[in-house]
């Protein structure tokens with residue numbers, strides 16, 4: 648079994664990646680393979696509505712999308728992690744999920760039944776809206792989203808600050824544990 652975390656901050660090794668790594672550590676403890684896939688520095692264009700994916704499970708725009716989509720297909724669990732940018736998920740992860748969501752619609756079995764969920768980091772506000780944005784994506788793509796002990800949010804501004812948010816880390820950890828639990832039950 649494998650769980651991947653796709654992180655949507657354009658800033659490498661920041662709070663989003665730290666939080667995602669924390670959830671993945673909880674999952675790895677349960678004997679499940681994990682991988683972080685950072686979108687930072689990747690070429691991910693936004694959907695241009697060409698609709699080619701309605702005929703074929705692929706995107707007509709050739710960039711870094713394809714390799715990551717392939718990893719989503721292989722994974723049993725998918726975490727989407729984003730910082731809050733102007734009260735929303737980043738344009739980077741939004742571009743990615745627009746395309747992944749639409750490409751997957753041409754083969755609803757691709758993502759259906761996988762387990763996943765969102766993780767969100769912000770300095771001060773916008774977590775809930777961003778969680779909802781990502782959550783809506785999971786629900787329309789047919790994934791199963793386990794809960795935690797709070798909504799999957801954490802606070803932090805400068806790189807590394809999220810490590811001071813004890814409750815945020817605990818929530819991400821418990822989310823990872825619940826994700827692993829659901830995955831193991833599904834695969835039993």
Ligand SMILES: Cc1cc2nc3c(=O)[nH]c(=O)nc-3n(C[C@H](O)[C@H](O)[C@H](O)COP(=O)(O)O)c2cc1C
Pocket residue numbers: 656657658660661662663664730731732733734735768769770771772773802803804805806807
């Ligand atoms: C362009 C931009 C917009 C931001 N907008 C918000 C916001 O609306 N609310 C908030 O609390 N923090 C906001 N932040 C702060 C980031 O969410 C915060 O620094 C976060 O920890 C960044 O995650 P990272 O370290 O993974 O890049 C913004 C940061 C940037 C660069």
